[in-house]
Amino acid sequence: MTLFTRRTMLKSAAVVGAYGAGLAVMPRLNQARAAPEPIEINAFTDAVMLDGKQQTRGVMRYAFSGQASGDPQPPVLRARRGEPFAARLLNRLDEPTTLHWHGIRLPNSQDGVPFVTQPYVYPGDTYDYAFAPPDAGTFWYHPHCNTLTQMGQGLAGVLVVEDARDPTFDGEVVLNLRDFRLGGDGQFIEQFKPRDAAKTGTFGTLRTANWQREPRYDVPAGGLVRLRILAADVTRLYNLRLSGAQAEIIAFDGHPVPQRMALDMAVVAPGQRLDLAVRVADAEGMEMVLEDIRPSTPKVVARLRAVGSSLKRSLGDLGPLAENAGVEADLSSATEIPLLLSATAENAARDSICGSIGYSFWAINKIPYPGDTPDPTAPIAELKLGKTYLLNLENVTPHAHPIHLHGMNFKAIASNKRAVQPLVSDTYLVLPDEKVQLALVADNPGDWVFHCHVIEHQKTGMTGYFRVS
CATH class of the missing domain: 2.60.40.420 (Cupredoxins -  blue copper proteins)
Known part of the structure; x- marks a missing residue:
């Protein structure tokens, strides 16, 4: 389904290699859990520091109403499998938008596609979404309206659906991966080039995880950490490997894999999600590096840093994820x-x-x-x-x-x-x-x-x- 690679699978993965929101033990990112009242999600435009040098104007953001933090990182929504989930989109953009709940099996009327399942949500208007997610795992939400611009300028967030039967981890990090197309002045340039759109697509100029360059997250030394990865980019295919720690692939696109395997390298394409169980290094201060392997020069995606005394956990301690519904095809x-x-x-x-x-x-x-x-x-x-x-x-x-x-x-x-x-x-x-x-x-x-x-x-x-x- 995806190109998970042990040594025996590197040949097929190399074909793709030629193409070319973080929640941790500390710090914690913006997050909200579904409640009987709808979570209000504001879509708006802001000036945000993306490149570490100057603020970029016109960044499109999601934020929860009442959110005190000015943290521009994409917020993480949390829901529970089988329980009612409700969200109210408040459009504070200068153009119509919608919300699509990517990977969720939900009623058609809640799918967020204009002219197919719902009308536009015009500036100043609200739209209510309600469903009970039937599967646990890593999913996401994004607009399905003027998608190249709205996603390209920042509208994408992770939706984590939890199940009480899942094993307990010592920490969790959520990584929302994407490029931004910025010029030398740190401002947006054209989102696409026609000659590139007719080929692989137009790549961004600034690579980020959670809208940051090479962020670092502290995780418990010797612990087991769930690393949830979303490829929210509009173009880029990621060839991911992790150095400095043991890791196993435990889920893909929100669903448990039939058999866990040690991570060698995995290809994650736009829209896809990869869940890893990471056994953190024992020594405090040691860094583990997630990289995107390009044909020539690897790029750092994010870093994990071990903190505290070693918990001395083992990947063998980890029980199975709760099963989702399969595809029982005749x-x-x-x-x-x-x-x-x-x-x-x-x-x-x-x-x-x-x-x-x-x-x-x-x-x-x-x-x-x-x-x-x-x-x-x-x-x-x-x-x-x-x-x-x-x-x-x-x-x-x-x-x-x-x-x-x-x-x-x-x-x-x-x-x-x-x-x-x-x-x-x-x-x-x-x-x-x-x-x-x-x-x-x-x-x-x-x-x-x-x-x-x-x-x-x-x-x-x-x-x-x-x-x-």
């Missing part, structure tokens, strides 16, 4: 759906307050999505509730595409490029020239968007939706 009766991922230059994108960036470079089944408009294309396919489907994705482009499905999960069955792992997921990284089969049970009625999470690809045509009824 392959004997599955209907196959062809999904061709390709480039196109046939149609110009339609103008929209909330969608188009003016170009059409990509398509699904040779049809580029017209943008977030009141008149979308027909669904890719109409699915019958409860029936099993095989999504036959074929990527005929020389670029990787992290394909995300709203509202439901799938499981990889086969690939012509690599041995697939039977992971339950909502976002699959389709490699160049890869043909992959994803098993899907259409268990959630509604119109569910299906798109590449390289946002320039999404906004220039590689988008569609399934109708489940």
Whole structure:
């Protein structure tokens, strides 16, 4: 499903390598837990120190109402599996926005996609979201309106869904990874270049974790720490390794992995999440470094520093995560759906307050999505509730595409490029020239968007939706 790499998997991971909000024991970031009354989430524009030199104007932020701290780091929402969750979006931006709850299986009306599941939330307006998350794990929330600009300038937060049956860790660090496109004066420059949007996407100039450069978090020496990682960038694929500590992959895209494995290197694409169990170094002051491995020069993502006397824990002490619902596909009766991922230059994108960036470079089944408009294309396919489907994705482009499905999960069955792992997921990284089969049970009625999470690809045509009824 993702490119988890032991030594035997480095060959396939190297293909992707060629492409190119922290909650710790101390300090604690902004966070809120779902309560009977909605958590009010403000979306607004602010001046924020991102590069460590000067404040960047026009940063788009989320913050909880009544939040006393001026901390600009993206807030972490917390909810409990199966319990009512309520959030009220207050739009204090100068443009419409929405909230999409990425990876959550929720009622269609709560999915946050304008013209598909809800209207715009205009400046000064509010919109209430309510659902009971059925799965525990690491998820996230972001706008689905003018997405390249709003996400590119900072709107993205982690949603942690807890389960009391999960094992107890000695600490937790949440890392929200993303680039910002800033000029030499520390101010925003154009979010994309058309020639790059037609290829891998336009990379940022400043790499951050929790909107900071190479942040450091203190963690208990010799303890077991849960490291939750979100790739919230609009373009970048991360090739992650951790030095100075033992670590095991325990969950991916919010769901426990079938078998834990020692972290060698893992590829995490835009929209995906990776959970690690880290056994912290014993000696106080020792640093562990999370790096993004590039083809030439590794880049530091974040650092962990051991503090206190060693707790002398072992990864073997850690019990299993609570299981989420799987994908119980009946392959004997599955209907196959062809999904061709390709480039196109046939149609110009339609103008929209909330969608188009003016170009059409990509398509699904040779049809580029017209943008977030009141008149979308027909669904890719109409699915019958409860029936099993095989999504036959074929990527005929020389670029990787992290394909995300709203509202439901799938499981990889086969690939012509690599041995697939039977992971339950909502976002699959389709490699160049890869043909992959994803098993899907259409268990959630509604119109569910299906798109590449390289946002320039999404906004220039590689988008569609399934109708489940």
